[in-house]
Amino acid sequence: MISPHILRKLFVAGFAGATAMISTALAETIVIENAEIHLTGQAGKIENGTIVMEDGRITAVGRLVNKPSGARVIDAKSAPVTPGFFAALSGVGLEEISLNGEGNDTRTDNDFPFSAALDARDALNPDSTIIPISRAGGVTRAYVTTAPSGKLLGGCGSVIDLSGTQEPVMAGCLAQNVVMGYDGARRAGDNKAGAFAKLRLYINEALRYARSPAAFRDSGTDSDLKYLDLAAFAPVARGELPMLVHVESAPDIRRLIKLKKEFGLKLILVSAREAWRVAPELAAEDIPVILNPMDNLPARFEAMGATLENAARLHEAGVTIAFFDSDIGYTHNVRLLPQLAGNAVANGLPYEAALAAISTNPAKIWGLEAQLGTIEPGKIGDLVIWDGDPLELSSRPVAVFINGQQTSLENRQSKLAERYKDLSKGDLPIAYRGR
Amino acid sequence: MRFSKMARGFLTGAGLLAIAACGNGDKQDDKSSKDDKGSSIEMPSKNPYPSTYSPYSSKTTLLTGATILTGTGDKIENGALLIVDGKIAGIGEKAPKLPKGVKKDDLVTIDVTGKTITPGIIDIHSHLGVYPSPGFASTSDGNEAVSPNTANVWAEHSVWPQDPGFTRALAGGITSLQILPGSANLFGGRTVTLKNVPARTVQDMKFPDAPYGMKMACGENPKRVYGNKGGPGTRMGNFAGYRAAWIEAREYKQKWDDYSQAVEDGKDDATMPSQNLKLETLAMALDGDLKVHMHCYRADEMVQVLDMAKEFGYEVASFQHAVEAYKVADYLAEAQTCAAVWADWWGFKLEAYDAVRENAAMISVPENSCTIIHSDSERDIQRLNQETAKAVADGAKLGIETPPEEAITWITANPAKSMGILDQTGTLEAGKMADIVVWDGDPFSVYTKAERVYIDGALMFDLNDATLSPRMDFEIGQQDNGPRGGAGQ
CATH class of the missing domain: 2.30.40.10 (Urease, subunit C, domain 1)
Structure with missing residues (x-):
């Protein structure tokens, strides 16, 4: 037996x-x-x-x-x-309990040396109870990623399915998680200019490293990034892999668009509470925005323009939008994607566009529109x-x-x-x- | 790392408190007063920061044609509601008669056919003003996390009336709310109940005659905050801390009772005990003059708290968060303690791991139960109707039916009861404050918005009138967010 x-x-x-x-x-x-x-x-x-x-x-x-x-x-x-439904950005499978060390691999300690080299696949727990709980709410796919902790870069994420399989990764290492705006500034001398200086430096160093790791090592360059991080960031610096950038204010978004043009980067914006102010430029540059349609408070000076109509205004301008929540909806409550979408409809987004923001558009953003x-x-x-x-x-x-x-x-x-x-x-x- | 601006108050110990009646008419007590015998009695003021709220001007208004959820468990189809002098003058299927002395010419009749009228929404758990927007260290005033017992602090001394969050809550139909200190401490301090009317001072927002509350906290937060700072470092340490404080409060109360008695007996040599702010608040709880609101997640801890309340002779007005209340719904109903819960938050810490979406509905099953949906969030306070709708739907899937007329009590009458203001607001009954929301559809639909919000009969928010969309000072002269701005965001 x-x-x-x-x-x-x-x-x-x-x-x-x-x-x-x-x-x-x-x-x-x-x-x-x-x-x-x-x-x-x-x-x-x-x-x-x-x-x-x-x-x-x-x-x-x-x-x-x-x-x-x-x-x-x-x-x-x-x-x-x-x-x-497809969670465009989440920590599903990386976090069981936010406040417990053992149950949270969405981040690292701030002084941990590695950043860009982190790969969510190495921490993913396919047995997380959040997977079946989210599935019962109609969520079938999620982009899961580690996030920036002490540094500007946070590693790359993957798209998983929520069927309960032990091998849930459908597409691996799809973007590098980057934080700019005030949260980026706090990691760069408490100055937004510091964050831009660092990001440019990282791009240049990663390009140099990728051209010749040996020459880079020999040059004795004192980078904040480990060689593994530089290697991981190189495809982003070359514009092959998107930067998933957390940013809020319209001026910061405009600066990122300039940086994109300068280096030929691929961008996906996250949160972007003032993105509606830059909607035509984002549409023209084909930069998607993953946002929370319920963010409507002036939580910071960089979010004075926060409005429940961010989603509707971006959509009207032709920007590809998807929804996420940086709080409990980032992990345990990705099942509330329909509520985010419903509120976007209540604030001017057409119904089918709201449905697409939690299904079609995430698939498109992650390059899976042929399949999902x-x-x-x-x-x-x-x-x-x-x-x-x-x-x-x-x-x-x-x-x-x-x-x-x-x-x-x-x-x-x-x-x-x-x-x-x-x-x-x-x-x-x-x-x-x-x- | 999360990018939300929220300090995640509940993680760092944002908590809640209850309200207790001071019942002294919101006039600042004289330090000395004359008793019947004419002797001079020195007593500390029980209400040194009295409410100076007064209603804004209201019109005699008749709302007709609406579905009315009264908050008393009734539903009236095609009903009418009359507001006179800021109070509800009548409600029913037919238009109530105008009281004598009210001129017909002064009556404004508004046809709200197809819309729904509910009592103003009440949030029993908010940190607006104490954790305001913008959320910087300089505005973070919700947790006096310096000692496990800070029963001496009062949330009203932290409330920033200019928090733009108040306006967004108004647009979500919130007419009254309780502001609590955080949950870092065993005894977090006094709560304050506010009318959600923008004001220059917090006193101008204080709900007249609302009892004070006190916030206490169970479980993980105090032991996490004080584990390396002298304790408590365990749950048993938490209880030892509560009990030691109650014992001290009992002695303090006795001293003051003895003093009052001596004064009453005309003993001129009676010496007034020295005033202690911590013990004064705790003694008020023992006297039943203040409502205890206890932040508690785990079922077993809630039942132990109920035993402690019996041990010292006080009542627990509510458990806040009460993620495991469904496991002890019978105990809570028996003690007539309310449970104020989220619809579906879970897993942010271990004591929130056993959450179920059916919690609220399961709490509501036993007789004498008291279910409340709370926000503890500057986002969800804007849509407690939506949170309630989700909780009702999940209950129904488990076979627990909650009709809309009952569901509305979870965010109106029940919080009002727990906060001690049900005699003034929380239901649509003649004589009560005209705290009213007209929704532009079914209040439990995601697509519905609060269209008109009345507080004491004054129209404070109108979805279709940008001039009735308040903006706080912080937002003035800054980057705008759209044509309506302010509340209508």
């Missing part, structure tokens, strides 16, 4: 292998019919539509499609179906069936599909709630229930 322990190991190994190859023989063919399908690309919203998923991918979408024989058919009963972000044939089968308007506060997922397979919505929280539903003493203590 095989012990349960061994069985579980076998299961995990088999599951991980299948997912890595995006399911082949194991993959069930699923048909979702009678659905209100959102974000189908050119076709827009489709009422009473059908979606077919085979071998992990969407193979047909429309009102009249052939259903493959042997498929499992799910009647959505007119419910909305959206692409799985809309419900179109050829894309990966990441879908959510909702019990109401996906952006409404009362709506929850009924079914979540990742890589074309239905996933479990059970999680630590749902089990705890179930366990304490009945507080009566019973025959045995509560610890014996719902194990």
Whole structure:
């Protein structure tokens, strides 16, 4: 007899292998019919539509499609179906408990020597309870990254899927996390000019190092960055990998745009509470913005222009936007992406644009638009069936599909709630229930 | 590293307190007064910083055609509400009659068909003014983290009335709120209850006749802050600290009771005990003149606190955050202690790890329970209606149905009760302050906004009128954020 322990190991190994190859023989063919399908690309919203998923991918979408024989058919009963939501920026899987050393790998101690060389894949915990909890909220993908601690640079992040696999990384080391603005200044002599001076220096040093590591070493250059950091930063300095830059004020954003032009960098802005003031320039330079649509307080002098309409104004100007939250929504509550989007709608963003800001646009920002972000044939089968308007506060997922397979919505929280539903003493203590 | 400007007050120990009645009419007590016998009694003032709030001008207003959630558990479809002299003069399915002496010509009738009227929203847990925007070290005034017992500090002495956060909260329908000191300390200090009306002084915002509250804190925060600073360094150290202070307060109270008795008995040689601000606040709690609001996450700790309250003879007006309240909802209801919770925050520290989204709904199940949704956040205070909507939805998934007329009490009547101001506000009943929100749709929808916010009958915010969107001094003459600016952000 095989012990349960061994069985579980076998299961995990088999599951991980299948997912890595995006399911082949194991993959069930699923048909979702009678659905209100959102974000189908050119076709827009489709009422009473059908979606077919085979071998992990969407193979047909429309009102009249052939259903493959042997498929499992799910009647959505007119419910909305959206692409799985995608956290454009998060610490999912890197942090279990913010305030516990053991449970938080989103950052390092400030005096830790390495920065750009950090790679979220080396800290990622696929067993984090946040993964199934977020999935139950309709989040199927997340960009996860370490963040700047003592230095301007914080390492590179990856896109993961939230299916529960042991091998969740879909695309690795996609951008370098950089902090500018007041938070950058605090890491550079408490001066914004210091932060720009350092960033330029890092770019130059990384380029020199990449051209000839030996020559760089021989030159005796006294860099704040370790050789590993310089190597990691070189693709960013060459404009091959984007800089994910935390910044707030319009003047700082304009300076970054100049820097981008000077060095041929790729930029993605984060937070950017005054981005709306620079909207035409951002659109012209094709610089996306990952923002929190609820930020509306003059929290600092660099955020005096903060407004609930940041998202709507950027969208109107043609800027690609996605949503994130720097607080609990960065990790434990990425499941609140729909609430962020709903509030953006309440403040002028068109509905479909708000949906796109938590699905299509993150896929685009991370270079995965061919595979994710809309419900179109050829894309990966990441879908959510909702019990109401996906952006409404009362709506929850009924079914979540990742890589074309239905996933479990059970999680630590749902089990705890179930366990304490009945507080009566019973025959045995509560610890014996719902194990 | 997070980039939020928020100092994450709850991590560094932002906490809360309760309010207790001082009930002295908000007039500054004379240092000396004459008793019946004409002898001169020296007593310290119980209310040295009295409320100077007075309502702004209001019109006789009739709101018609709305769905009204009264805050008393009722819902009126196509109802009407009459405001006269800043008070609710009547409410019902038909337009209430104008009281005698009120001229028909003075009546302003506003058709709010299709909209919803609720009581003004009340946040029992806010740090606006003490952790204001902008959030710099120089404005960080919420946690006197220098000693585990700072029952002597009063939040009102830190409140910066110019915090732009007050205006954003107003746009979210907040008409009253309790400002608490942080939760670094076992005894964090006194809270203050405010009317959310912009003012030059905090006294001009103080809710008339609201009892004071006191903030206490359980668990991780005090032991983290003082573990290397002389303690407490453990949860048992926390309890030893509370109990030692209560014992001292009991003795202090006895001294003052003895003194009062001696004065009453006409003993001229009675010597007034020396005033001690820490013990005075604690003694007020023992007298039932001040409400104790206890920051506590874990179920087991909450039940131990209830035992401690029995030990020393005081009441716990509320547990704040109460992330594990669902595990002891029966104990809380039995003690008639409110639990003020978030809809879904969790995991920022270990004592917040067992959160469930159904917490609020599960708390509401036993009879005599008291569920409150709080913010503890300058962002979420702007949308307590949304937080409530989420909590209700998750309860429903577990089979706990909470109709809108009941859900609204979680952010109106229940916090008012816990803060000791339910006799004045928190429900839409004739005679109460006309603290009212007209929502432009279902208040529990993400797309809905507070369209008109009345405080004591005065229209303080109008979504469609930029002149009724207050801006604080800090925002004046600075980079603007749009045509409405200020509250309407």
